[in-house]
Amino acid sequence: MANARLAHQAHVEVFSSDRWRALQQQGAAPQRPLWASTGVKSSDYPDTLYVSGLIASGTVNTMPEKTLKAYADHGTLSTPIEQTYDDAAQVIQAVTGAGVDLDDVFTTIEEEGIQKFVDSWNDLTESVRAELQDKAR
Known part of the structure; x- marks a missing residue:
């Protein structure tokens, strides 16, 4: 999740740059991040974990039908992804600090x-x- 959130941060940075705006004025269309396979594989986690944690404007999510139905039934909006970047960076630092x-x-x-x-x-x-x-x- 932390990696995806930092990928989103990089996406936002690229598509808010002066270089991007110049390309957009010439007709370029932005690429949207794709969150693929966001079904939860472990029953230890909420079945909507990755969907709730990665909701962001301008993204695509290819969740399995089971996850879609679970989110429709009991999913919730979580903290806006833009407010998770610092925590995500700390998670990545902790993981690399542990030798991964x-x-x-x-x-x-x-x-x-x-x-x-x-x-x-x-x-x-x-x-x-x-x-x-x-x-x-």
Whole structure:
């Protein structure tokens, strides 16, 4: 969560810069941060933890249906993400101070996440291909 919040802070900084405003005047559109796979995997945490903690204007959230229904049922707005940046930085400092190599952790998570998207895309295209072949027979 802390990493995502700091990523949002970086996003806000980039898209409020003079450089961005110049690009925007030439027709550029902002990219929106994507919070992917925000379902909670552990029953030790509230089932809406990542949705509530990452609500921010101009973001996209690809939460599973179960999480969407849970948030609709009992989700709450939490502290605005802009007010969490300092706490998030402290969490990251504490984790690195404990000896965790966050560059390695983030690289591993990114590579695994990309592979999951690739696998999902391949599964989808294969199922479409199979369906089209069945219809062509």
